[in-house]
Amino acid sequence: MKKNKCVLLSALCLGTLLYSKTNAQSLVNPATEAKITTLIKKMTLQEKVNMIHANSSFTSAGVARLGIPELTTSDGPHGVRVEHGRGWDVVPNVNDAGTYLPTGNCLAATWNPALGYAFGSVLGSEAKYRGKDVILGPGINIIRSPLNGRNFEYQSEDPFLVSKMVVGYIKGVQDQGISACVKHFAANNEEVDRFTVNVEMSERALREIYLPGFKAAVTLGGANTVMGAYNKFRGQYATENKYLVNKVLKGEWGFKGVLISDWGAVHNTMEALQNGTDLEMGSDIGTPPLKYNKFYMGDTVVTLVNSGKVPVALIDDKVRRILRVMFKTHMINGGRTPGAYNTQAHQNTALKVAEEGIVLLKNEGKLLPLQKNNIKSIAVIGQNAERPNAYGGGSSQIKAKYEITPLQGLKNLLGSNVKISYAQGYKIARGQQADAQMIQEAVDAASKADVAIVYCGWTHGYDYNVWDDNAYDAEGADKPDMHMPFGQDELLKAVLKANPKTVVVLMGGGPIDISQWVNDSKAILEGWYAGMEGGNALAKIVFGEVNPSGKLPMTFPKKLDDSPAHKLGQFPGVNGTVHYNEGIFVGYRYFDTYHVEPQFAFGHGLSYTTFGYKGLQVQKTGSRQASVKVTITNTGNTAGAEVVQLYVRQQKPSVERPDKELKAFDKVFLKAGESKVITLKLNSDAFAYYDDKKHSWVADSGKYDVLLGSSSRDIRGQKSLVL
Template identity: 40%
Template sequence: MKYKEIIDQMTLEEKASLMSGKDFWQSQDIPRLNIPNLFLSDGPHGLRKQAVAADHLGLNESLPATCFPTAATLANSWNEDLGEQIGQALGEEALSQKVNVLLGPGINIKRNPLCGRNFEYFSEDPYLAGKLSSSMIRGIQSQGVSACVKHFSVNNQEMNRMTIDTIVDERTLREIYLTAFEMAVKEGQVKSLMSSYNKLNGFYTNENLHLMQDILRIDWNYDGCVITDWGGSNDRVEGLRAGNELEMPTTGGETDRDIVLAIKEGKIEESILDEAVNRLLTLTYDTNKALSDRDVTVDIEQHHKLAQTAAEESIVLLKNEGDILPLKENTSVAVIGDFADVPRYQGAGSSIVNPTKLDSFLDLIPSSSLNYVGYARGFKRYGGTSNALIRKACQLAKKADKVILFIGLDEYSEVEGLDRPNMKLPQNQIDLLHELSQVNKNIIIVLSSGSAVEMPWINKASGVLHAYLSGQAGAGAILNVITGQVNPSGKLAESYPFQYEDVSSRSNFPGMENSVEYREGLFVGYRYYDTSNTPVLFPFGYGLSYTQFKYEDLKLSQTSVSFTLSNTGLVKGSEISQLYIKGPSDQIFRPSKELKGFSKNHLEPGQSINITIPLDDKAFRYFNVKTQTWEIESGSYTIMIGSSSADIQLLDKIEITGTDAPSPYKKENLPSYFNGKVANVGDAEYEELLIEPRPDTLWNRKKALGYNDTIAQCQYAKSWVARLSFRLIIFAHWFLKCIGQRATANLIIMSVYHMPFRGIARMTGGIFSLPMIDGLLMVVNGHFFKGFNHFFKEKKKLKKAHK
C-alpha cells in the first residue's frame, strides 16, 4: 500500500472516520497526521460550490461559475476534443474554487425519454456516452482535480430511485448499461466514481459485490475511489466490504461506529478498511497537491466564449423547409416566446449552476443583421391559457416576414427526483403555434428541452432548430446559427419517436413500487426502432446542415475503416460520420446495427478528405452469459458508414475470426429478442433471458414498514397517524401545484414522498440516528406511544454522544 506508513499510525477510530463525510460537502481530515480533507462539489456542466447553507437539491445559490451546455446538449456535438476543452475549463474552475472532486459527468443511458434526469446524461448509446465522457474526464483531471463519473449503475429513472430494484439480464447490463462506465474507467482513467441509489438484481449497488468487485475492481482493474450518492448508503459495513471508500454526507459519526464495531466483532477484516483508507488517501493527497501547487484565476470571458462554441456545435437543425434558414440580412423578424427573454438553459436539481453571466436572445438580436420588429411573450411559462398573450403575439407576427418562436419544456418539467408524465409540450405553447400559423406561415421554432418530445405540431413550422439546454451563452449560439454565421453541425444523440407508445420500455417504465424490469434487453433507442422497423420522427444521429456532403470509396481492414468525405455544397461546414456494425449470425441475437465509431470533420466548400475510423476492442464483441466473458463471433460482419442510423451511405462486409464460444441461447425460447420486437415480452420469456425467477414487482402491503420502505408506503401503514400523514403530503403537493408553487410541490415528491426511512438519518448530517428512526417506524407500524418514547430516548442519547 502506498500510504501504509501513515495508516499504521492511525487508530481504528481514525481510519473509520475517513470513511464518512465531515459535513455536507467535505470529507474528514485528521490534523494530528496532517491529513487534509476533500471538498466535493456538483458540476456535470458547471461548478456548484455552495459557500453557505449547503443542500443537495439545488435550492440554495452557489458561487458564480460558467454554465456550459448540459451533457444531453454537448452529446449532439459528437466532438471529443470539445468535450476535453470543456472538461479542462471545469477543472480550472474547480481549482480556482478549491474543489478537489467534481461530481460529474453523468453517463447513465437514456433508456426511456421520460426519465427526469435525461438532461444530465449523454445518450441512448453507450459507445457515444463513453467516448464523450472519457474526453471530459481527461480534461477535468488534466488540472489535477478529480472527476467523479456517476451514477453507477442502471439508475435510469427518478421514481423511487433510492429503493427501486433494477432487474436486468447480465448481457444487457454489460453491453448497454456498463460499457460507458467501462470506457470512463479504462479510457478516461477516472479517479472517483459515484454509486447509484438503486438496487441491482436484489442488492443495493453500493453493496453489490458482483458489480463493485467482480466487474469494477477485478474485470476493469479500477483502483480509484467509490463515493456514495448523497444519502445513498444503506448498510455501511456491507458498502465497505464491497469496496466503497467514502459515504456522503456525514452521519455524525454513527456509521463510523458501525465500522469500528464490525471490525472488533470480527464481521469484517481490518485489512479491507486499510485498503479503502489507502485509496482515499491517494485521491486526497493527489488532488490537494494540485490545489496547493496552482493558484488559478479563471478567465470568465474566455470560458463564456467556450460555452458559446459548445452550444454552436451542439445545436441540431431538425427541419429547414424551403431553406428558410439561414435568414438573410435585413429580414424582418418577430420574436415570440417567453424563453427568448428568459432563456431555458439548464436543468433543475443538484446540477443547477449560478452562471457568471447569462445571454438573452432579446438582448442580442437588436445588434444583429436582422430587422427586428418586436417581441411578444406569447404564453405563460408554467402553463395556463392566456388569449390576450396569443392575440398580441399574432398581431406582432403579421408585421414580420418571419417569426422566430421560442418554445420548449420549463425548468420544473425536467428535474432531478421526478420523471416526466409524458413526452408532450405544454398545450398553451401548441395553441400559440396553431394561431400564429394562421397569420404567418414562415415560422422558425427554437426548441429548448433536455430530452425528446413529441412533435405532432411540426407541420406548422418551416424550420425547427433544437437548442436543447445550451448553457449561459446559448442565446448567442442560436442567433449565429439563425443568421448563418455558424453552420449547424449537431446531430441527435437520441432518437425522437413519433409518440411515446413507440418506445420499447414504455410498458416497463417507471418501476412504480418494488422493482423495474428491463424486459426490452439490448433494444434501447435506435437499436429497437431499427431492428423492429418502427418508424421514428428523427433517427439517432440525425441533423441537417446548410451544406451537403458526399461519401465514397469505402475501404475495410481488420483494424480500421476508411472512406472519402466531400463538401459538395457552397458553404463551409462540419459533418459527423458514423460507423455502425451488424453481427454475422442468427445464433446470437443482436440489434440490426450498433454504433462502433464516429468522426467529426470540418470541410471548406469543395474540399475532400480521407477519414479513418479504427475498429477498437468493442467493435465486434458481445457478452456471452454462458462463458461469462466477452466473446467474438466468427463470420461476415456488415460495416456501415452513415450520416445517421437511418441514412447509411456506404456499406460492405468483412470476415472476422472469433473466439468460437458456445451459443448461450435456445433460440426457440427467446423469439421476441431474436426479432427485436420486445415491447411486450411475456413473463416466461423474460425469465428465460434472466436465467432466474423474477422478484415481486409490487410492495408487500401487509408487512411492517422498515428502513428501506418509503414515506409513500405509509398509505398502507397500520397506524392511522402514518396514513393521515401520507394524505397530508398528497394534499400539500396538490395544493402547491394549484397555486403555482411547482418548485415546492416537486420538492415534496423528491425529498419526502420517495424518501426511504433510512434516508432521514443518512441525509440529515447526524441530526437523526437509525435508533431514532426505529422509534418512528414503531409509530408507523401501530405502536404510537412506545415509538415516540423510543424516539425521544434515542434523541437524548444522540445529544449526549455529540457532546
C-alpha cells in the same frame, strides 16, 4: 473577436493533442503506496473512520496532525455548483458566479471528443479555483426513456458515443489536477422512484448497454472517483452492491479509486463496508441537526472493528483509496496549480460547445439561415426566449456570471438593424393551460413580422428550494408525458398558421411529441440547455454566421408509445421493480431493428451545406480488426462539419442482434469544395456481443456489413467483410 477565436482554437488543438496522446495516470505507483502505508500506520482507528464518511454537506474529514486535508466535493456536471457552507444554506456574497456550460446532452450532440476535453478542462480549472477537490460529474446514465427528468445531464442512448465523450471529459478535468466523479453507477434511468426502485435486466443488456460508458471512464479515462446510484440493482442497493462494485468495478476493471455514495445512498453498515463503498456522503439519519459520526460508516464502524466483527484491513483499504486520490491531485504532496474562474477562454468554450451541439432538425425550403439584409422585422415568441436556466435542474444548479437568453442573443447579433417584437405566448407554471389572450398576442406579432421565431419545449425546475416546481427537466422528477406543457402546441399551431415563415426552437432535455404541428413547420432547431452563451450561439446559427453541425445523441420518437422502454419494458417501476424487458434494444437499436419510424433518427442533424461520401474501402487488418476509409467532400458553398458515423451489422447472427450498432465516428471540418480521406478503425469489440451463458464477449466468424452514414437512417455507403 478574432483574437478570442484564436485562443479558443489553440485550446481545442491542445485538447485534441492531450486527448489523443496522454494515457490516464495510474493511481497506483510504488513510491506513493509506500507513503500511504506510512500514513495509515500513524492513524488511529477513529481518524480512519472519520475519513470514510462526510463531516459536512460536501466534505469528508482529513487528519490535520498528519497533514491530510479534508476532501471537498462540488456538484457538476456542467458547472461548479453554487457555494454552500458546512450545511446546506447558500453562502451569500462570495465569488461563486462562474461559467455555465451547456448541459450533457448538448455536449454529446457535438460528437466531438476534443470538445469533451475542453469542457472538462473548464470544470477542472474552475473547481480548482474554488478550492474543490472532486467535481461530481460527468453523468453518463443511458437515456432509456424520453421521460427521465435527468436526461439533460446524461449524454446519449448509445454506449459507444457515451464512452468516447466521457473519456475526453474526464481527462480534461483530471489534467487540471482535480478528480472527476463519473455517475451514477449504475442503471439510474428514472428519477421519480430513484431512492427505492429495484432494476431487473439481463446480463447482456447490462454489459452491452449500461456498463460500457463506466468501463471506458475507468479503464481509458482513468476516473479517480465513481459515484454509486440510489436505486437497487437485482435486489441490492447499487452503492453497496456486491456484484456491481466488488466484482465488476473493482474486480474486473481494476478500479483503484474511490467509490463515493450518492448523498444518502447508503442503507446498511455491513453491506457498505463489505461491498465496496469507500466514502459515505449525505446520509440523513435521525433528527436534525445531522450527526455525522452517526452515519452508517461512522462510529458504528469503530465498534465493529474493536469487537473483531470487521477487520481493520477493510477500513485501511478505503482510506488507502482516498489517499491515492489525494496524492494524485496534489492535495498532500503539494504542487497544485492555481485555477482560473469564468475567464474569456472558458466562456469561449461554452460558446463553442453550444455552436457545435445545437442541431438543425428540419429546414424545408431552406428557410434557414435567415439573411440579415432581407429581414426587417422578427416576432420572438415564447417565455423560453427570455427565461434563464442556469439555476435550475436540482443538484446541477449553477450561479452563472451571466446567461445570454435567446432573445438577448438576437439583440446582440442584430442590434437596431432589425425590429424585434416579443410576445410571451405561454406562461411557465405548474398546471398552466393554453392562454387564449397570450396566443392571440403572439399571432398578432407573428402576422406583422417578416419571420417569427418560437422558443418552446421543456423547462428546468427553477428554484432549488422548490426544485420540483415546473420541473420538466430536473433531479427527482420525471416528465408525465412527451407533450409540451403550458399550451405550447396550441400556440405553435396558431403561429404557424399566421406566419408560415416561422422557425421553431425546441429547448430542454430531449425528445418532445411535435406531431400536432411538425408537418406545418418549415424549420426546427434543437437548442437543448445551451449554457451561458446559448443565446448567442442560437442567433449565429439562425442567421448563418455558424453552420450547424450537431447530431442527435438520442432518437426522437414520434410518440411515447414508440419508445422501447414503454413499448416493450416498463417505465417507471411497478410495485417497486422496473423490468428492462427491451433488453439490448434501446433507442435506435429498437427503431431500426423493428422498423419503427422515428420523428428524428439517432445521429440526425442537417447543415447549411452538403457532403458527399465516395471511395469507401474496408480492409481487414487482423482476424478481428478492420480499417475503413472514405473520402468526404463538402459539395456545397459553405464551410461546415460532418459527423461520419460507422455502424456494424452481422448478416446471420447466431443470437438476436440489433440491425446496426455505432462502432466508430469522426467529425470532419471542411471548407466549401474541400475533400478529406477519413480512416476509422474497428477492433474486435466492434463485432462482439456479450454471451450470457459463457459470461464473456464473443465475436462470431461470418459476414459483417460495414455501413457509413450521416445518421442511423441515412446510410451513404456499405461494404462487407468476413471474419
